Amino acid sequence: MTVRVQQAPFALGAELDSFAAGRTDMGAIVSFTGVVRDVATGDLDVMEIEHYPGMTERAIGKIVDEAKARWSLGDALVIHRYGRMGPGDRIMMVATAAPHRVDAFAAAEFLMDYLKSRAPFWKKEISGAGASWVAATDEDEAALTRW
Amino acid sequence: MKLDVLYFAWLRERIGLSQERIETEARTVAELVSELRAREDRYDLAFSDLSAIRVAVDQDLTEFDAELTDAREVAFFPPMTGG
Numbered sequence: 065m066t067v068r069v070q071q072a073p074f075a076l077g078a079e080l081d082s083f084a085a086g087r088t089d090m091g092a093i094v095s096f097t098g099v100v101r102d103v104a105t106g107d108l109d110v111m112e113i114e115h116y117p118g119m120t121e122r123a124i125g126k127i128v129d130e131a132k133a134r135w136s137l138g139d140a141l142v143i144h145r146y147g148r149m150g151p152g153d154r155i156m157m158v159a160t161a162a163p164h165r166v167d168a169f170a171a172a173e174f175l176m177d178y179l180k181s182r183a184p185f186w187k188k189e190i191s192g193a194g195a196s197w198v199a200a201t202d203e204d205e206a207a208l209t210r211w
Numbered sequence: 212m213k214l215d216v217l218y219f220a221w222l223r224e225r226i227g228l229s230q231e232r233i234e235t236e237a238r239t240v241a242e243l244v245s246e247l248r249a250r251e252d253r254y255d256l257a258f259s260d261l262s263a264i265r266v267a268v269d270q271d272l273t274e275f276d277a278e279l280t281d282a283r284e285v286a287f288f289p290p291m292t293g294g
Contacts, residue, residue, distance in 0.1 A: 184291055
């Protein structure tokens with residue numbers, strides 16, 4: 065299980081190649097990538113992501129442990145960036161490896177739902193209209209109840 | 212008791228600090244919040260709606276009625292928006 069919180073961009077293909085390398089016991093590898101989306105005003109310049117160093121790694125570690133306890137999971141990878149990003153940049157990725165796809169998909173969705181509202185990250189959108197913090201939504205919180 | 216108090220996102224901006232060390236006798240997070248609010252308007256304003264604020268004690272997410280016995284670090288922040 066690998067958790068990385070970093071400022072630097074990551075190479076999606078290389079990360080997945082290395083995650084999948086040498087696994088003969090895992091029939092399924094699922095991955096999700098979060099991308100900076102320019103949806104609100106169409107003139108987003110920068111997405112700034114702040115986090116809580118120390119707690120972030122710890123909180124994600126707990127979420128990954130919980131996923132391991134719930135599903136038959138061979139491995140998991142979480143990379144989440146912080147700092148300044150532009151539209152189209154990749155914010156984060158999750159990958160799961162499991163003997164069967166049902167576990168790999170479910171664990172990846174669980175990780176995403178919990179990362180959204182239980183890992184200490186905050187997004188700020190800076191556009192021509194000014195800067196504003198992205199508000200958490202009721203849907204994000206409600207998504208946790210299905211687990 | 213000496214405590215490191217951390218603020219993130221809009222709480223950090225409203226209070227104008229990311230971190231401070233304070234001397235307090237507060238027994239719970241709620242008591243600590245009352246103490247902070249009594250200090251200055253910027254704290255009072257930042258903490259005016261507790262439903263919009265989350266708290267972590269020693270880097271574990273908790274509730275406002277949590278006790279501060281042996282705590283070293285308390286962090287306040289808005290609901291998280293990762294992913």
